[in-house]
Amino acid sequence: MAIKKVWIEEGCTSCGVCESICPDVFEMPDEAEVIAGADFEANEECIIDAAESCPVEVIKYE
Template sequence: MAIKKVWIEEGCTACEMCVDICPDVFEMGDDEAVVKQGVNYDDHASEIEEAADSCPVEVIQYE
């Protein structure tokens, strides 16, 4: 599946799990994780899926 869009919904607890799993796509903002812009998300599809599956509050979404 090609991933063209990644976002984080409200409720991020800043656990940094997504950053640990996929630092090329996720980074820490002031109070929560954010998705880096300008990244070819499809190049990191398996890591994005793993980060979404590992998110303890299930706020990482992709399509």
């Protein structure tokens, strides 16, 4: 599976889990954000881990 798109839906609680799991894709200025230009293919495993670990399940990918 090649991840082509990653986004965060409304409802982020700014817990920082995604950034700690996958810092090359997610950052936390206020709420979680996907880093522009992040290499999804190289970080596929940690993107999936971050999405599965998100306590409010707002990290989506396809």
